[in-house]
Amino acid sequence: MKMPTVKYQKGDTVMGRWPGSSLYYQVKVLGFDSKSQLYTVIYKDGTELELKEQDIKSVTGFQTRSRSRSRSRSPGRRRSRSRSPARTTRRSSSRTAAAVAATAITESTPSSRRDTRLKDTVEVRLSPVKSEAKVEAESEKNQGPYNLRRRKADGDAKPAEAKPDQPEKKAKEAAAPSTIPSAPLDFGGKIGAYFWLLFLPAWVLFVILQGNLTDPSLFNAPPPLPPLDTFWDAQALCFVILWILFQALLYILPVGKLSEGMPLRSGVRLKYRTNGFFAIMVSAIVVAVALHQGADLTYIHSHFLQLATATFIISVLLSIYLYVRSRYAASEELALGGNSGNVVYDFFKGRELNPRIKNFDLKFFCEMRPGLIGWCLINFAMALAEMKKHNLDAPSYAMILVNLFQLLYVVDGLWNEEAILTTMDLMHDGFGFMLAFGDLVWVPFTYTLQAYYLVLHPNALSLPAVIAIVTLKLIGFYIFRKSNSEKNAFRRNPSNPKLSHLKTIPTATGKSLLVSGWWGVVRHPNYLGDLIMALAWSLPCGFSHLLPWYYMIYFIILLVHRDSRDMSECRRKYGSAWDEYCRTVRYRIIPRVY
Numbered sequence: 330m331k332m333p334t335v336k337y338q339k340g341d342t343v344m345g346r347w348p349g350s351s352l353y354y355q356v357k358v359l360g361f362d363s364k365s366q367l368y369t370v371i372y373k374d375g376t377e378l379e380l381k382e383q384d385i386k387s388v389t390g391f392q393t394r395s396r397s398r399s400r401s402r403s404p405g406r407r408r409s410r411s412r413s414p415a416r417t418t419r420r421s422s423s424r425t426a427a428a429v430a431a432t433a434i435t436e437s438t439p440s441s442r443r444d445t446r447l448k449d450t451v452e453v454r455l456s457p458v459k460s461e462a463k464v465e466a467e468s469e470k471n472q473g474p475y476n477l478r479r480r481k482a483d484g485d486a487k488p489a490e491a492k493p494d495q496p497e498k499k500a501k502e503a504a505a506p507s508t509i510p511s512a513p514l515d516f517g518g519k520i521g522a523y524f525w526l527l528f529l530p531a532w533v534l535f536v537i538l539q540g541n542l543t544d545p546s547l548f549n550a551p552p553p554l555p556p557l558d559t560f561w562d563a564q565a566l567c568f569v570i571l572w573i574l575f576q577a578l579l580y581i582l583p584v585g586k587l588s589e590g591m592p593l594r595s596g597v598r599l600k601y602r603t604n605g606f607f608a609i610m611v612s613a614i615v616v617a618v619a620l621h622q623g624a625d626l627t628y629i630h631s632h633f634l635q636l637a638t639a640t641f642i643i644s645v646l647l648s649i650y651l652y653v654r655s656r657y658a659a660s661e662e663l664a665l666g667g668n669s670g671n672v673v674y675d676f677f678k679g680r681e682l683n684p685r686i687k688n689f690d691l692k693f694f695c696e697m698r699p700g701l702i703g704w705c706l707i708n709f710a711m712a713l714a715e716m717k718k719h720n721l722d723a724p725s726y727a728m729i730l731v732n733l734f735q736l737l738y739v740v741d742g743l744w745n746e747e748a749i750l751t752t753m754d755l756m757h758d759g760f761g762f763m764l765a766f767g768d769l770v771w772v773p774f775t776y777t778l779q780a781y782y783l784v785l786h787p788n789a790l791s792l793p794a795v796i797a798i799v800t801l802k803l804i805g806f807y808i809f810r811k812s813n814s815e816k817n818a819f820r821r822n823p824s825n826p827k828l829s830h831l832k833t834i835p836t837a838t839g840k841s842l843l844v845s846g847w848w849g850v851v852r853h854p855n856y857l858g859d860l861i862m863a864l865a866w867s868l869p870c871g872f873s874h875l876l877p878w879y880y881m882i883y884f885i886i887l888l889v890h891r892d893s894r895d896m897s898e899c900r901r902k903y904g905s906a907w908d909e910y911c912r913t914v915r916y917r918i919i920p921r922v923y
């Protein structure tokens with residue numbers, strides 16, 4: 330890359346500010362983009378970022394200034410700190426960040442040294458160096474508005490020497506400002522996006538039609554398509570619209586907590602109305618009243634296809650709206666990934682991270698309300714349909730188990746709604762067709778397949794089988810809830826005294842990684858619990874057909890793929906600290922197996 334006359338030159342070693350913090354690390358300049366006026370720099374752990382000139386300082390000036398400041402304040406303290414090992418067992422993210430920052434500033438960190446440092450941190454915990462880092466780092470205020478951008482992510486960060494310059498690609502990126510920030514294409518890239526756009530709706534149609542057959546094996550040839558007019562029912566569309574509006578109304582009511590999301594790249598923390606539990610309670614009351622007034626909920630079973638079609642149309646319209654509005658969004662509002670410049674891929678993956686109409690967060694609402702609560706409503710309707718079809722006074726054991734298990738899952742998700750704010754979808758994924766369709770169509774019309782299946786295919790369960798399945802569900806739920814709560818509590822308050830017994834690995838971002846407790850058993854204990862629950866949802870349906878096992882199979886694929894997406898994202902974010910975590914916690918989801 331040819332460097333124009335700029336302050337820092339390619340190859341210079343300088344101090345670069347870390348995004349979202351006022352901490353500086355030693356970095357190497359890789360290049361300068363005159364169009365965007367950004368320097369590409371590489372950190373010692375291999376992370377590459379683009380920084381503005383104001384976020385870069387020269388090494389000499391920085392060290393002289395900070396040293397003289399810290400010396401004049403407390404020379405003795407600095408000496409004693411460097412001699413004595415850590416004694417404290419409390420963690421704090423600022424302290425963690427400080428420890429890393431101080432090391433980054435005052436010593437060079439070859440990988441062997443760095444590994445030792447991390448190991449010490451795991452075993453001995455951290456030195457109390459918070460004040461030192463404060464002295465070393467410049468005040469956030471002095472830096473002007475926070476304005477750092479992550480550089481184009483290209484999987485694992487590589488050393489500067491190993492990375493060939495790509496002038497054409499750079500020029501293209503500079504010419505298309507809305508493609509910033511970008512990330513490696515997921516889901517099979519551009520071709521994959523075409524495939525998923527066609528396959529996902531076709532699959533929903535296939536399983537719905539399959540569920541109506543007497544032999545609904547997934548291996549059966551697809552049933553013949555019903556005439557086109559059977560897909561459409563204006564009344565079904567009205568019901569779906571009413572349901573979504575009703576949920577939207579409950580969401581905007583000033584009832585319940587206003588929770589803060591995780592800090593965005595801009596440093597801003599959005600607020601979310603987390604009143605999901607209230608919403609499902611009110612919905613249950615309204616459904617009970619409607620039943621009492623003679624409403625026939627078995628309509629949902631008899632018009633399953635038409636309701637799915639109506640919801641699909643809404644999800645497509647919503648995705649078009651999301652795509653169009655994202656074209657006007659500022660680059661800081663776009664998600665990493667989903668900004669490839671390819672219309673179809675971006676439409677599928679979603680571009681805008683948190684599309685909002687005033688305070689109404691579209692992604693949060695769609696993920697947590699109409700589809701999720703709709704899932705329980707549909708399951709309940711299937712239980713009524715089963716009773717009607719087989720002239721029963723009560724639903725079968727299998728139907729009761731499926732209903733209760735999935736209701737528990739949804740109610741738990743809504744009760745702990747705040748925890749969704751630390752999940753991948755909310756923090757990293759753009760909102761486009763994938764999530765709009767996933768939330769509104771996929772969840773309510775395929776996660777209900779076990780109940781849908783049981784209406785026409787009853788499966789008698791013995792009492793020991795019921796007990797065994799309930800036990801399995803409770804074990805899965807325990808692992809799922811405990812591990813999710815542990816991570817959520819830690820991310821929200823890393824110095825939470827209740828978590829002080831846990832070991833952590835500091836990372837260069839200032840955030841730490843849990844390395845004991847649930848997150849020390851496997852890298853995704855929450856997925857393990859979720860998978861065990863999925864097994865308990867399918868078992869009540871027996872083994873005669875594959876259809877009720879569809880969720881289990883899909884879920885394994887989804888979670889394995891999510892785990893690998895998360896792995897690349899975390900490696901990019903945390904560099905060597907993530908590798909250290911992976912060395913310490915060797916298995917991804919199932920201990921000693923995977």
Ligand SMILES: NC(=O)C1=CN([C@@H]2O[C@H](COP(=O)(O)OP(=O)(O)OC[C@H]3O[C@@H](n4cnc5c(N)ncnc54)[C@H](OP(=O)(O)O)[C@@H]3O)[C@@H](O)[C@H]2O)C=CC1
Pocket residue numbers: 751752753754809813816819820840841842843844848852853855856859887891895898899910
């Ligand atoms: N029923 C369904 O269809 C689905 C259910 N789920 C469930 O939703 C829940 C959320 O899943 P998902 O969003 O995929 O993933 P996670 O909730 O596991 O979030 C992953 C993030 O957690 C943080 N993290 C990872 N390891 C550690 C660690 N050791 N210490 C601290 N933080 C860590 C990282 O974010 P950072 O460091 O940036 O905070 C990482 O990006 C899961 O329980 C999953 O089973 C998910 C998908 C579908």
Ligand SMILES: CC(C)=CCC[C@@H](C)[C@H]1CC=C2C3=C(CC[C@@]21C)[C@@]1(C)CC[C@H](O)C(C)(C)[C@@H]1CC3
Pocket residue numbers: 529696697701738739741742743749752754763764766767768771772
């Ligand atoms: C194939 C396809 C269309 C994929 C879209 C994936 C989505 C269906 C899922 C992505 C993450 C999800 C989560 C839940 C539902 C499914 C989707 C939207 C979730 C809300 C279910 C309830 C849980 O308690 C949960 C809150 C942990 C969970 C969060 C992730």
